[in-house]
Amino acid sequence: MSDQLRPRASLRTAVVWEVLKDALDRLVEATGRDALDVLDTGGGTGNFAVPVARLGHRVTVVDPSPNALFALERRADEAGVADRVRGVQGDIHGLFEVVDRAGYDAVLCHGVLEYVDDPAEGVRNAVDALRPVGALSLLGAGLGGAVLARALAGHFAEARQALTDPAGRWGDGDPVPRRFTADQLTGLVEAAGLQVGAIHGVRVFGDLVPGVLVDTEPGALEELLKLEAAVAELPAFHSVATQLHVLGEKRA
Numbered sequence: 595m596s597d598q599l600r601p602r603a604s605l606r607t608a609v610v611w612e613v614l615k616d617a618l619d620r621l622v623e624a625t626g627r628d629a630l631d632v633l634d635t636g637g638g639t640g641n642f643a644v645p646v647a648r649l650g651h652r653v654t655v656v657d658p659s660p661n662a663l664f665a666l667e668r669r670a671d672e673a674g675v676a677d678r679v680r681g682v683q684g685d686i687h688g689l690f691e692v693v694d695r696a697g698y699d700a701v702l703c704h705g706v707l708e709y710v711d712d713p714a715e716g717v718r719n720a721v722d723a724l725r726p727v728g729a730l731s732l733l734g735a736g737l738g739g740a741v742l743a744r745a746l747a748g749h750f751a752e753a754r755q756a757l758t759d760p761a762g763r764w765g766d767g768d769p770v771p772r773r774f775t776a777d778q779l780t781g782l783v784e785a786a787g788l789q790v791g792a793i794h795g796v797r798v799f800g801d802l803v804p805g806v807l808v809d810t811e812p813g814a815l816e817e818l819l820k821l822e823a824a825v826a827e828l829p830a831f832h833s834v835a836t837q838l839h840v841l842g843e844k845r846a
């Protein structure tokens with residue numbers, strides 16, 4: 595079952611999915627082709643690749659993890675889109691050893707920049723994979739969301755540490771190697787030559803509210819999803835989002 599069909603998981607993906615789906619629809623219109631070529635760098639087990647393939651597009655997933663690629667293959671098979679999903683073992687830093695330069699209408703880079711050695715090079719490679727008209731969907735861990743989450747959990751020193759650490763980490767036990775502000779992410783996209791089409795804050799409240807409130811109150815999940823959608827575009831909430839999504843656009 596895709597994330598879009600799992601109610602609780604949709605809290606993680608709904609905002610990004612709506613922005614991505616609109617961007618793909620616009621590209622279909624702009625290119626005059628119903629089936630786009632989409633590259634998902636660090637696409638993992640296919641949280642986005644499989645739903646994108648279900649729209650009729652051809653998706654290539656590049657990921658260094660053989661286990662993730664194996665799970666991707668099984669998931670694509672179960673969703674009936676195995677013929678439109680191709681998994682390739684590779685790294686965003688050596689992207690053109692495994693895929694063509696300028697070969698894709700859209701490139702996804704979701705939850706990957708946090709882990710790579712050189713985020714600027716990662717974004718440049720993602721952009722260089724685009725055709726003359728294309729879109730980059732970039733999702734990265736937000737700094738402010740981590741500060742807020744640590745503080746609300748009572749870890750005040752860690753919250754302050756994340757705020758001052760150059761990589762936005764709250765300590766040695768932090769599993770995330772790097773976090774970003776909205777300015778940093780848009781700066782990377784612009785430096786790679788794209789125009790910023792939109793910025794969205796993702797999971798502003800979803801990770802902070804106790805799960806029991808969402809799972810037991812009738813209609814609460816639907817209301818929370820509506821609230822997340824309403825605040826996602828408001829700059830005031832970008833600084834406290836768990837993740838930040840930037841849509842980069844390349845126009846001829």
Ligand SMILES: C[S@@+](CC[C@H](N)C(=O)[O-])C[C@H]1O[C@@H](n2cnc3c(N)ncnc32)[C@H](O)[C@@H]1O
Binds near residue numbers: 685709
């Ligand atoms: C948090 S998961 C995100 C997976 C997927 N993009 C999603 O949104 O569900 C991070 C993924 O990045 C991959 N990854 C880590 N380092 C990478 C690199 N240097 N180049 C490409 N992918 C990488 C991991 O194997 C993993 O599948």
